[in-house]
Amino acid sequence: MxxxxxxxxxxxxxxxxxxxxxxxxxxxxxxxxxxxxxxxxxxxxxxxxxxxxxxxxxxxxxxxxxxxxxxxxxxxxxxxxxxxxxxxxxxxxxxLDKATALRKMLEWMDKGGAYGALPPSAKVEVRDDLGACKCIRGVVAIADIKAEEIIAEIPFNQTLFTVEGQPQPACTSDAQWPVRLASALLREKAKGPASPFYYYIQSLPDEVLAAVSLDDEDLKRVKYEIGRTKLAAQRPWMQTLHRRCSREAPDLIAHASWHEFRWAVAVVLSRSFALKGVRLESAEGATSADRRGDGSGLVPLMDLLNHNAWFNAFWETAPDGRSTQLKAARHISKGEEVCDSYGRRGNDDLLISYGFVIRDNPSEYMALFDTVDAAIGWLFEQFPCRNIQKDGSIGDVVSRQADCREQVMEAVWKGLEDVKLHEIIEGMKADQSGFYTLDIERMGLFQDGDADTRLIAAFNIAFSHPCFLCESLPAVASAKRQITANFVEALEHAKTRVGILSGVVEAKGSLESDTVEGRTDLAIKLRVLEFLEPFGIDVDVDGVAFGRQLTHQNWTGFNDRERVLEEYNESKLTVLLASFYKTFRLT
Structure with missing residues (x-):
C-alpha cells in the first residue's frame, strides 16, 4: 500500500x-x-x-x-x-478525543510498568486549565512531594527514541536530530492502532506552533529584523529535506505530506528530550543490547511539563539506563504546577523550538549587531570625520586614512581577549547543540537593558583610538578642539534624537559626550533608536517624538500564533526600552 x-x-x-x-x-x-x-x-x-x-x-x-x-x-x-x-x-x-486518548495513554503506560502514571503511584495529574487564560495543559501535584523524590519513571520501551551516530538514509544524513526523530514519529503514526505509541500519538495536538509552521504573513508581523531572519530560515531547509526524502526514501517518512512532516518536526522540537546513557536494546536503530548511547526521545507524560526558569522538577536517566526519572528539585506542595526547565533560553530560541515566549524572560537577549566587524563598521558610518573651515565651522565629510579601520579592528580584537562575557553568552558557548553558533558572535542587549560587555569594550576602544578620532587629519591648534569639532555634528544629532525621545526636557544636556564611556552609551542608544523604528517609535524631521507604550495585554490563549508573535514583539520592545531609558525615567 x-x-x-x-x-x-x-x-x-x-x-x-x-x-x-x-x-x-x-x-x-x-x-x-x-x-x-x-x-x-x-x-x-x-x-x-x-x-x-x-x-x-x-x-x-x-x-x-x-x-x-x-x-x-x-x-x-x-x-x-x-x-x-x-x-x-x-x-x-x-x-478518540484528546481526553480519551490521554486516559488510554496513561493506562497503557501503567500496564507497561511506568511509575507515576496512574494511582496509586501517581503524584501528579494532567490539567487543561492552567495559566492566566485557564487554557494551558500542564501537570499539577495531587499530593505534597519531597525534594529529590521520584515523581514518575518512564521505561525506554515507552519512549520513542533515536540514537546518535547511527547510519542514516542519504536524505537525512546531513539533517539535524529533529528530522530523524520526526521521521520515526511519522512511521509510528502510520501504523495506526498497531503502534505501541498509538494512544500517545493520538493525544498529541493536531496543530503545533513552531518556526517551521510560520508562513510569510506570520513573519511580516515580526518587528525585530534579526529575529525574523532566524525564524524565516527554519521552513526552507525543512521543505528541502521533505522533498528529498519524498523522492529518495518515502518509506522513511511514511509518505507524509509537507503538512504532516511539518507537524512531526514541530512536535519533536517542542516536546523531545536529550537523553544520555540509554541502554540501547529499546532504541530505534540500536545494534547492541550491551552498550549505551545518547540521543533524543519523546517521553510520554513527562513531555507535558511546562517550562519555568524557576523550575521545581528535573529529569535524568535512571542508573540502569532503562528509564527516565522525573524528580522533585525542591519540595512541591499539593496543587502546585510541576515544571521543568527547557534551559536558559531567550525568546528567539523558545519561539523557534517550542512555539511560545516568556514575558520578562530573564534569559532574553536581543542582538544589535551580527558581528564585531559589523558593529565597528556602523560606528564609522555614524561618526565620520569632517573638514574644519577657516572660520572654525564644520565642513564636508572626509575619509580617514586608508588603513584606519584595520587599525581599529586590530585594537578591538586585542582588547576583547580580556573581556569577561555575560553569563548568557557563556551559556551559549557551553551549549553543544550548535544552535547558538551564530548568536555567540552577535552583540546586543539583555533583558534588564544592559549592553553586551563586548559591545561596550569595542566601542570604548574605537572612541579611544587616534585614527577613529580623526587626529591624523589636518589639525587645528588644540587636539581636544579638533576632536570636538570633528565629532560635534554627529554627537549633537545623536543627543537630539535620544534626548527628545526620552521624554525628558533636560535629557540632551545630561547626555555625556566628552568622555569615552559617554560616547559609547550615546552610540548604543542611537543604535537602539534604529531598532525602535519598526515598532512605530521614532523622531520625525521636526524633532517631535512619537511612538507607543508597552501594552502587555493578558492574552487569552498562547496557541494563537498572532498573539504569540505579538508577545514576541513586546518582549523585544521591553529590552530596547529598558536599554534606552537606562539613564532616564519614562515620564
Missing part, C-alpha cells in the same frame, strides 16, 4: 480517515458494485442428468434467482466482514 497514490490507502496506516464518510462508504461498497454474480455453469454431463421436472424455463429461472441471491448474500457478507476488519481501527481512531 505504500506505493499507491490513493489517499484512502493511508487510513489503515495512519489510524485516521483521510476521506469523507461518503467516500469511505463508496469504497467499502465498491466490491459489490464492481463484481456481478456470474451465471451458474454446468458441464454437459451434469446437464443431461438434470431431472425432467426441473427442465423447464420457470424452474431454471427459480434456480438462477436462488443461486444469484445466495451468491449475493455471500458476497455482501464477505464485504461486510472485510469492511468491519478494514475500517474498525479507523472508527476507533475517529472516536
Amino acid at each position: 505504500a506505493g499507491t497514490t490513493d489517499d484512502t490507502s493511508n487510513v489503515a496506516r495512519s489510524g485516521r480517515s483521510l476521506t469523507s464518510p461518503a467516500q469511505r462508504a463508496s469504497r467499502v461498497q465498491r466490491p459489490v458494485q464492481a463484481e456481478a454474480v456470474p451465471p451458474a455453469k454446468t458441464s454437459t454431463a451434469e446437464a443431461k442428468n438434470v431431472p425432467k421436472k426441473f427442465d423447464d424455463t420457470e424452474g431454471l429461472k427459480v434456480i438462477g434467482v436462488l443461486v444469484g441471491i445466495t451468491g449475493l448474500i455471500i458476497t455482501i457478507a464477505a464485504c461486510i466482514s472485510y469492511s468491519l476488519h478494514w475500517d474498525s481501527n479507523e472508527v476507533e481512531a475517529a472516536s
